[in-house]
Amino acid sequence: MGEFAPSRAAQRIVAATAEDGAVALTWDDGRTSRFHHLWLRDNCACAQCRHPQTRERTFELLDLPEELDPPRVELRPDGALRLLWPENGGWHESLFDPAWLRERDYTNRAADTESRRARPWGAEMQGAIPSVSYAELMESDAGLRRWLHALSEHGLALLSDGPTAEGSLLDVVGRVGWARETNFGHTFDVVSKPNPNNAAYTAIKLEPHVDLPNWQRPPDFQLLYCLENGATGGASILTDGFAVAEALQREDPEAFEVLATQPVDFRFQDEESDIRFRAPTIGRDADGALCEIRFNNWIRDALDVPPARMQAFYAAYRKFWTMLRDPHFMIRFTLGPGQMIAFDNLRVLHGRDAFDPNSGRRHLQGCYLDRDLVMSRLRVLERTTRLSESA
Numbered sequence: 001m002g003e004f005a006p007s008r009a010a011q012r013i014v015a016a017t018a019e020d021g022a023v024a025l026t027w028d029d030g031r032t033s034r035f036h037h038l039w040l041r042d043n044c045a046c047a048q049c050r051h052p053q054t055r056e057r058t059f060e061l062l063d064l065p066e067e068l069d070p071p072r073v074e075l076r077p078d079g080a081l082r083l084l085w086p087e088n089g090g091w092h093e094s095l096f097d098p099a100w101l102r103e104r105d106y107t108n109r110a111a112d113t114e115s116r117r118a119r120p121w122g123a124e125m126q127g128a129i130p131s132v133s134y135a136e137l138m139e140s141d142a143g144l145r146r147w148l149h150a151l152s153e154h155g156l157a158l159l160s161d162g163p164t165a166e167g168s169l170l171d172v173v174g175r176v177g178w179a180r181e182t183n184f185g186h187t188f189d190v191v192s193k194p195n196p197n198n199a200a201y202t203a204i205k206l207e208p209h210v211d212l213p214n215w216q217r218p219p220d221f222q223l224l225y226c227l228e229n230g231a232t233g234g235a236s237i238l239t240d241g242f243a244v245a246e247a248l249q250r251e252d253p254e255a256f257e258v259l260a261t262q263p264v265d266f267r268f269q270d271e272e273s274d275i276r277f278r279a280p281t282i283g284r285d286a287d288g289a290l291c292e293i294r295f296n297n298w299i300r301d302a303l304d305v306p307p308a309r310m311q312a313f314y315a316a317y318r319k320f321w322t323m324l325r326d327p328h329f330m331i332r333f334t335l336g337p338g339q340m341i342a343f344d345n346l347r348v349l350h351g352r353d354a355f356d357p358n359s360g361r362r363h364l365q366g367c368y369l370d371r372d373l374v375m376s377r378l379r380v381l382e383r384t385t386r387l388s389e390s391a
Contacts (some may be wrong), residue, residue, distance in 0.1 A: 012079050013098045018070040023083070025101070033107040037068040041085060044094040110287075118290070118347065120243030121154060126331045130154060134162035134338070137175060141381055144175055147342075148378040151221065155344035156238060162225070162338040169225040169365045172340065177373035180219055182212060183273045190224065190364040192357040203357045208239045208324045208349035211368075213294035214266035216277050219368030222345045226335035230360025235334045237351040238343060241293035244323045245282050255316035260284060262313050265301035266294065276301070281320065283346075292346035295324070324349060335364065342369075 015026040022034040042061055044050075049059035064087075071083040071094075081096040130150030136143025137159060150157040162168055169187060173179050179186055192203040212218045224236075249256040259281040267276040283292035305313050323329065332353075335341060343350060345368070355362055 011098065011102050013075060013081060013101075016073050016075055016081055018073045021067075021070075023071070023073055023081075025081070027102070031105075031108060033101070033105045035101065035107075037070065038064075038066070039106075040071075040083060040094065040096070041068060043096075044092070046092075046094065048092075118155065118242050119153065120246055121240050122243055122329045123327060123331060125154075125156075125238075125240075126333075129156055129158045129331070129333075129341075131158040131160055133160050134168075134172075137172065141384070145378065145381040145385070148176070148374060148381070151342055151344070151374060152378060155240065155242075155347040157342050159225075159340040159342070160338070162340060164227050164337045166227065166365065168227075169223060169340065169367060172225070173223065173367060173369065176369060176377045179367040180370050182215070182219065182368065183268070183275060187365055187367045190366055191362065192355075203234075203355050205354040206237075206351040207297055207321075208237060208241075208330075208351045209296040209298075210241070210293055210345050210349055211296070212268070212275075212345075213279070213296050214268045214275050214277050214299055218292075218294070219345050220371035221342060221369040221374055222350070222366060223340060223342045223369065224335070224364045224366045225340040226337055226364050228337055228361050228363040229335060231355045231357060231362035232359040233353050234355030234362055235332050235353045236341065237330060237332050237353070238341075239324055239330050239349045239351075240347065241295065241324070241349050242290045242347050244320065244326075244329050245290055245293065247329075248320055248323060252316070252319060254312075255319050256282065258309070258312050258316040259320055262305060262309060264294065265304055266296065266299050267301040268299050278304075281317065290347075293349065295320070295349060297321075 011031070012028045013025050014028050017024050018037075022036045023040060025033045025035070027033070038061075041064065042059070044059060049057065051058050069086045071085045072091075074082040074084075076082050076095075079098050081098065081101065083094045083096070085092040085094065130146070132143050132147040132150075137147050147157050147159065159172065162172075170179065210218065211222055245256065245259075248259075260283075261280060263278045263280055265276065265278045267274070269275075279294050281294055282290065283294065285291040303310070303313065
């Protein structure tokens with residue numbers, strides 16, 4: 001199907017028939033699927049329908065009628081599904097890899113989507129954060145793949161035994177892609193400094209929060225690299241916001257629904273910026289799955305909520321905040337020089353304990369990464385692994 005590597009699904013098709021505008025498939029594990037004729041014809045990957053080099057579709061859907069004559073259906077000895085479409089007085093052949101079809105089985109999409117949902121975690125992650133050494137990540141694709149997989153699946157990953165020279169953070173980023181620039185720059189230095197324009201640049205305690213919910217598209221992943229840490233206090237705190245949101249939904253569905261439907265205004269402003277956006281505290285995707293948390297108390301603007309809903313919103317917001325503070329959902333650790341924590345900024349809320357800036361220097365360097373880059377790099381690494389295993 002124009003893929004760069006074999007698909008991962010292992011199931012085989014044991015029966016295939018054309019019926020009522022679709023091709024019905026039965027799989028060796030008992031699952032049944034239906035693929036509409038137009039969908040199958042639209043996804044033909046032959047040299048006439050896809051560019052042989054770019055693998056992009058050249059076939060134009062409007063060249064066919066909306067209702068197609070049913071194809072002849074065959075199962076080849078190698079397991080491929082062969083369809084012969086009556087077109088222009090002849091036959092057009094389409095071949096489909098069963099693994100490719102299985103991965104795109106929209107008949108059973110709800111069940112497959114459920115199996116791919118993020119796995120929540122809580123305090124049991126204390127001392128168990130997936131970790132890869134700096135040398136493994138920088139020198140080995142296998143190490144980088146493990147680190148990216150942990151970041152994708154759990155929303156956090158640790159890097160250890162790295163150098164403490166400035167710029168080490170961007171060396172790590174270069175293994176994935178490039179940093180996303182914001183109004184705080186290409187990178188930012190988390191240190192206590194005079195005249196701060198952000199609470200992170202102070203020594204105060206930071207409540208669990210996500211960064212930049214005032215942006216229409218907040219950063220997806222955040223990386224914090226410890227260059228120096230001789231200060232007393234300042235332990236880092238991470239909370240799986242998805243775990244908290246799911247718990248809230250179980251305990252108080254009405255409160256969850258308020259936070260998932262009522263937009264909140266966020267705003268950051270300084271001498272050079274005034275960046276605002278309005279969105280619910282809990283975000284869901286088109287399938288109804290959790291996709292983002294927007295919680296940041298110090299840049300939440302004045303509430304613009306219908307009067308009849310104001311009290312309910314505050315009650316739900318307070319309950320969610322209280323749960324975010326619950327040690328059951330929280331892990332706490334101290335980054336040492338040469339360590340880096342990376343986490344999903346739209347899932348994992350981060351904070352810290354207050355620290356004494358007079359007790360020693362504390363210097364973390366941070367940046368952001370786009371999810372598209374992280375997932376693309378992971379897919380390419382997994383694809384390369386599958387190619388080597390099938391060789």
